[in-house]
Amino acid sequence: MGKAYYTPEGKASRAKPALSFFDSDMKPRKTVLITGATDGIGRALAEIYQKRGDRTVLVGKRALDALYGALYRKDTYCQADLSRSDCADRVRAFLNAQRIETVDLAIQNAGIGYFGAIADQSAESIREIVAVNLIAPLRLTHALAPHVKKANGKHVLIGSVAHAFPRSDYAVYAASKEALRVLGRNLRVEGDMHVQVIHPGATRTGMHRKIGWDSERAKGFPPAERVAQKIARAIDGRRAVVTIGWKNAWGRFLGRYCEGAINNLMRRGTM
Amino acid sequence: MKHAVITGAAHGIGKALAHRFVRAGYAVTGVDVDEPGATIAERELDARFVVADLRSDAGIAHICCELASTEAIDVLIHNAGINAVGRFSDVSLEDQAQVVAVNFCAPMALTAGLLNTDRFAKGASIVFISSLSHYTSYPGAATYAATKSGLASYARSLSVALAPQNIHVMTVFPGATRTAHARRYSPNNAREEKRMPPETLADHVFRGVKKRKRLLVPGFGNRIFAHLGKYCPCLMEYAMRKVILEKL
Numbered sequence: 396m397g398k399a400y401y402t403p404e405g406k407a408s409r410a411k412p413a414l415s416f417f418d419s420d421m422k423p424r425k426t427v428l429i430t431g432a433t434d435g436i437g438r439a440l441a442e443i444y445q446k447r448g449d450r451t452v453l454v455g456k457r458a459l460d461a462l463y464g465a466l467y468r469k470d471t472y473c474q475a476d477l478s479r480s481d482c483a484d485r486v487r488a489f490l491n492a493q494r495i496e497t498v499d500l501a502i503q504n505a506g507i508g509y510f511g512a513i514a515d516q517s518a519e520s521i522r523e524i525v526a527v528n529l530i531a532p533l534r535l536t537h538a539l540a541p542h543v544k545k546a547n548g549k550h551v552l553i554g555s556v557a558h559a560f561p562r563s564d565y566a567v568y569a570a571s572k573e574a575l576r577v578l579g580r581n582l583r584v585e586g587d588m589h590v591q592v593i594h595p596g597a598t599r600t601g602m603h604r605k606i607g608w609d610s611e612r613a614k615g616f617p618p619a620e621r622v623a624q625k626i627a628r629a630i631d632g633r634r635a636v637v638t639i640g641w642k643n644a645w646g647r648f649l650g651r652y653c654e655g656a657i658n659n660l661m662r663r664g665t666m
Numbered sequence: 667m668k669h670a671v672i673t674g675a676a677h678g679i680g681k682a683l684a685h686r687f688v689r690a691g692y693a694v695t696g697v698d699v700d701e702p703g704a705t706i707a708e709r710e711l712d713a714r715f716v717v718a719d720l721r722s723d724a725g726i727a728h729i730c731c732e733l734a735s736t737e738a739i740d741v742l743i744h745n746a747g748i749n750a751v752g753r754f755s756d757v758s759l760e761d762q763a764q765v766v767a768v769n770f771c772a773p774m775a776l777t778a779g780l781l782n783t784d785r786f787a788k789g790a791s792i793v794f795i796s797s798l799s800h801y802t803s804y805p806g807a808a809t810y811a812a813t814k815s816g817l818a819s820y821a822r823s824l825s826v827a828l829a830p831q832n833i834h835v836m837t838v839f840p841g842a843t844r845t846a847h848a849r850r851y852s853p854n855n856a857r858e859e860k861r862m863p864p865e866t867l868a869d870h871v872f873r874g875v876k877k878r879k880r881l882l883v884p885g886f887g888n889r890i891f892a893h894l895g896k897y898c899p900c901l902m903e904y905a906m907r908k909v910i911l912e913k914l
Binding site: 513514518522533536564567571575580581587661 | 723726727753754755759762763766770771774775777778779781782800803804805806807808809811812813814815816817818819820822823824825826827828829880896903906907911
């Protein structure tokens with residue numbers, strides 16, 4: 396039997412439909428902006444979208460000279476320190492300089508952490524984590540909203556399953572991710588923009604090394620490339636909140652709905 | 667004499683809390699940024715006030731410094747909070763950054779600073795005033811809701827981390843309260859008398875501290891809202907959109 400094609404009315408027909416602009420080879424290139432794209436999940440995401448032929452705008456803290464690989468070029472890499480208040484202006488200036496008017500996907504992936512006792516964390520460290528993990532997404536969502544709206548695109552916030560559990564050794568990180576989750580939720584309810592929140596679990600990235608976390612345990616985590624594949628697939632889908640990996644999804648569910656029991660278990664663990 | 671420290675104590679819920687704790691025989695230290703308000707409250711309450719700006723690290727350091735020479739703290743209440751309402755794109759970024767600084771960074775920095783210098787008495791309580799929006803969502807104040815939920819998450823981590831030291835951590839999720847703050851930020855004040863009076867809320871908080879409760883949703887109606895928001899989030903989100911966002 397030959398291949399059947401379906402007309403828009405749902406009737407099967409033998410004739411091949413005329414190619415529309417979208418499914419031809421001249422698929423319009425999407426513009427994908429990724430923050431924190433020099434390492435870990437951000438870098439892996441950048442590679443995925445580059446491979447798909449999309450135009451990438453990569454935002455990172457490091458200077459362009461310090462980066463290697465074909466990903467980072469003058470016309471794709473925007474250097475901006477997200478802990479500073481001028482980060483959104485820098486990104487906007489870069490988009491203007493590259494004549495980019497629309498952004499289909501704004502993936503806010505950058506995040507930093509701190510590992511250690513709550514009492515030992517300084518006010519500066521707290522402020523820096525909140526600046527990168529929460530205030531920078533606020534700034535960039537403001538700055539990119541017109542670009543994303545023009546493309547009828549989507550804001551993607553990368554959270555973490557850490558928000559669903561009490562974390563005595565990285566409390567501020569978990570709190571900032573919880574704040575990000577709720578920000579995404581309320582923006583979605585407001586209904587002005589498409590917002591998706593994606594919660595990956597623990598991933599083998601440079602973050603653990605940077606914050607001085609036990610790197611032996613980090614070796615058991617899934618690699619950033621695999622997690623990024625799943626994130627890209629989730630971004631293609633339509634669900635507003637996605638947890639990466641079924642174990643993480645169950646963990647998040649338990650952490651939220653059996654809050655008291657989980658807290659008691661962890662309390663006993665710290666005693 | 668037991669010692670209670672309350673931030674944002676010159677007005678609203680903070681003032682009611684200060685009254686409640688003074689009445690129970692506590693020595694109260696209030697913290698507020700509003701100097702004239704603090705002077706009035708100081709006279710009215712017979713409490714000590716520290717005038718400091720919670721938005722800056724200098725302000726936090728000033729509070730820690732002032733509290734270094736007092737007796738150990740038995741109750742610390744993170745009550746100070748500000749809001750910025752409107753659709754996300756309409757609210758200025760600077761206002762939102764300030765909301766984050768006061769509602770989110772300040773309590774965390776102050777707690778860490780006071781823990782670091784070991785200012786808490788044995789069996790002390792730390793109270794975080796979050797918001798019912800943690801359960802119900804709050805369109806029209808996305809940043810405010812984000813900071814309040816972040817605070818609840820921090821309190822949850824803290825309650826586990828401080829369990830070995832026997833420091834009690836309580837998170838309070840108040841709904842609409844009859845304060846000037848609520849009047850300023852809500853779209854419709856016609857049913858203001860339905861809101862919980864701050865004195866009632868302060869009473870709930872005081873009793874919660876005594877019973878060493880960990881989570882407190884004061885008021886029967888608020889508890890129903892919290893359960894609905896937790897188990898039927900879509901329903902509450904729809905309702906909040908109708909009740910708040912479309913009237914802004």
